[in-house]
Every structure is written in structure tokens, then in C-alpha cells.
Amino acid sequence: MQSQLPATDETRTQVANYDEDQYDYRDFWAGRDYEHWAETRVLRRLFTRTPRAEWLVDLGGGFGRHIPLYQAHAAHVVLVDYSWTNLANAERALMPHGADGSLFLIRGNLYHLPFRDGAFDLGMTTRVIHHLKAIDEALDEMGRTIGSRWLLDVPIKTHLLARARGLAHGRVRVGRDRGPNAIGTADTPFYNFHLGAIRERLRQLGWSSTIFASVNNFRRWERAVPGRLARPLRPVVHGLEMAAQRVGRGWWGPAQFLWLVRTSPLAARVAVPTALPAGPMALLAPRMMCPACHGDLEWSADAARCVACQGTYGRKGAIWDFVVG
Numbered sequence: 001m002q003s004q005l006p007a008t009d010e011t012r013t014q015v016a017n018y019d020e021d022q023y024d025y026r027d028f029w030a031g032r033d034y035e036h037w038a039e040t041r042v043l044r045r046l047f048t049r050t051p052r053a054e055w056l057v058d059l060g061g062g063f064g065r066h067i068p069l070y071q072a073h074a075a076h077v078v079l080v081d082y083s084w085t086n087l088a089n090a091e092r093a094l095m096p097h098g099a100d101g102s103l104f105l106i107r108g109n110l111y112h113l114p115f116r117d118g119a120f121d122l123g124m125t126t127r128v129i130h131h132l133k134a135i136d137e138a139l140d141e142m143g144r145t146i147g148s149r150w151l152l153d154v155p156i157k158t159h160l161l162a163r164a165r166g167l168a169h170g171r172v173r174v175g176r177d178r179g180p181n182a183i184g185t186a187d188t189p190f191y192n193f194h195l196g197a198i199r200e201r202l203r204q205l206g207w208s209s210t211i212f213a214s215v216n217n218f219r220r221w222e223r224a225v226p227g228r229l230a231r232p233l234r235p236v237v238h239g240l241e242m243a244a245q246r247v248g249r250g251w252w253g254p255a256q257f258l259w260l261v262r263t264s265p266l267a268a269r270v271a272v273p274t275a276l277p278a279g280p281m282a283l284l285a286p287r288m289m290c291p292a293c294h295g296d297l298e299w300s301a302d303a304a305r306c307v308a309c310q311g312t313y314g315r316k317g318a319i320w321d322f323v324v325g
């Protein structure tokens with residue numbers, strides 16, 4: 001399994017750059033308490049049913065919105081993201097006393113990850129795959145690094161509101177074809193997906209899937225009601241969301257959370273490098289490899305160098321940069 005990714009068309013694997021135009025993703029969350037609450041509820045419910053993890057990876061973890069929750073459920077958490085701004089915000093908020101081995105911040109590209117096969121026993125991916133046009137390659141690469149369990153948030157084409165909008169425009173068969181649907185703008189494209197097609201791809205990759213929850217079933221409801229009604233209505237909407245998370249699985253909400261379990265668990269291919277980094281990074285280093293050629297890494301306190309292709313990866317504060325090129 002530890003093979004290199006096939007070369008992909010660059011435009012398909014282009015990364016959504018959150019660092020452009022001084023964007024700060026934390027601002028997106030102003031006034032979205034309901035959405036955050038709805039997701040957190042699902043994650044908490046999931047964690048009551050699944051064993052605590054040794055190594056948890058948050059793929060496209062942003063500024064670490066869910067990290068405190070993940071840290072309560074895992075001995076070691078690794079946040080991977082492409083955005084310097086998000087990672088720096090995560091470092092400031094979550095590592096006020098520096099690295100202690102419970103949280104690692106890795107700058108990386110989800111299409112070319114610097115981790116060995118099965119490096120993590122649990123993977124979490126929320127609000128990320130709408131950025132991934134080459135979804136098959138991305139699922140393959142992300143899944144390769146996870147040995148047994150994975151929570152994957154899938155934005156679907158055929159959610160209730162999309163169907164209702166389609167019907168209003170006289171379209172009955174909204175989103176029924178199995179390909180991704182491109183929305184957004186040419187500069188900022190987003191994709192949503194056919195849930196069956198994603199599950200089928202994951203099945204081919206060795207995962208069995210169940211739909212764990214339909215999430216954010218009443219997205220932006222606060223904006224649809226007069227301000228003075230939002231507060232008294234909140235408990236009602238929260239109650240309805242709790243019910244819809246179960247009954248709406250597969251069709252209601254725009255985000256469907258898939259719970260994936262490997263049909264044959266994959267043992268981590270850990271390899272202790274000849275030269276280890278100082279400090280807590282020595283714990284993660286055996287699970288890492290060169291994201292460009294999958295060669296072994298040699299470490300110093302501030303850099304990792306690939307013994308095969310000589311690619312060098314540096315560190316800024318607590319953030320290790322494993323983006324190729």
C-alpha cells in the first residue's frame with residue numbers, strides 16, 4: 001500500500017488557499033453557534049461509542065475548532081492543514097506552553113501527506129472535502145494514513161433544501177447523477193457529492209461505511225427569523241436538530257457524517273529513523289515519511305531531510321512544514 005500517489009492533473013489537486021487576502025477562518029464562525037453546537041453534539045455522541053484513540057489525526061483541521069474535544073478522546077492528536085494562518089492561530093490558542101507531545105501541528109497537503117500507512121488509529125475530517133476536486137485521489141491518500149476508524153463529513157448534493165430549491169425551479173431530479181457538483185465561483189470553487197458514489201469509492205478502498213448523522217439540518221435558521229424570536233426558538237430548533245440528526249440520515253441535512261471502519265485493520269508501518277528530532281516530535285517521527293517520494297526521513301531539531309530524494313522540511317515554532325515545493 002505504501003506506494004506513491006499517481007501523478008494528478010495539477011488543476012484538479014489545487015489547494016484552496018486560506019491564507020489569501022488575509023482571510024481569517026475564525027471570522028466565519030461569528031454568529032454560527034448553532035452549526036458548531038450541532039457538529040459538536042455528533043462528535044460527542046460518537047466518542048461515547050468508540051474507544052479512545054492512541055493517535056488521532058484531524059485532516060484539514062483549520063485553526064483547531066474541534067481539537068479540545070479530540071484531545072479528550074486521544075493520547076496524541078495531529079492537526080494537518082495547508083494554511084499558515086490557521087496553524088498559527090491553532091498554535092497560539094492550543095499550545096500556550098509549547099509542544100508537550102499531546103498535540104502536533106503539521107503543515108501538509110491532503111493530496112500528499114507525510115505519514116506512513118496506518119499511522120493513525122482514528123481520523124477526523126469535518127468541513128474539508130468540499131475543497132477537494134480530485135476526491136477519489138484525496139480519499140485514497142487520506143484513508144491510507146488511517147488504520148482503523150474515520151469520521152468523514154460529506155457535503156451532499158441531494159439534501160432537502162437543494163431538492164426544494166430544484167423543485168421550485170421545476171427540476172425534479174436534482175443531483176441524482178453520481179459525479180461531484182461544482183458550486184461557488186471560478187476563484188473559489190466548492191464541490192458537493194453524491195453520497196452513494198462516495199460510499200462506493202470508500203468501499204473499494206477497504207472501508208465499510210454507515211451514515212452516523214445528518215448535520216446542520218436547519219443551517220442559518222437564525223437568519224430566517226426576526227432577531228427577537230431567535231433566542232426563545234433556540235431550544236426548539238436544537239430539539240429538532242437532535243431528532244433530524246437521526247431521521248435525516250442520508251437525505252435531510254447538507255452535511256452527512258459517515259462513520260468508516262476498515263474491513264481489515266491496517267497496522268501502523270512505524271519505522272524508527274536513524275536520527276530522531278529532539279523533544280516531543282520524536283514520538284511522531286516514526287510515523288512520518290517524505291510526502292514527495294515516501295522515503296525515510298532523518299531529523300534534526302529544526303528540520304527533517306529525506307534520505308532518498310533529499311527534500312528538506314523545516315519548522316517554524318511548533319509548526320512543521322511538510323508541503324512539497
Ligand SMILES: C[S@@+](CC[C@H](N)C(=O)[O-])C[C@H]1O[C@@H](n2cnc3c(N)ncnc32)[C@H](O)[C@@H]1O
Nearest residue numbers: 018060061062065081082083109110126127131
Ligand atoms: C472549512 S475549513 C474546516 C476546518 C476544520 N476542519 C473545521 O471543521 O473547523 C477547511 C480547511 O481545509 C484546509 N484545506 C483545504 N484543502 C486542503 C488541502 N489540499 N490540504 C490541506 N488542507 C486543506 C483549509 O486550509 C482549511 O483550514
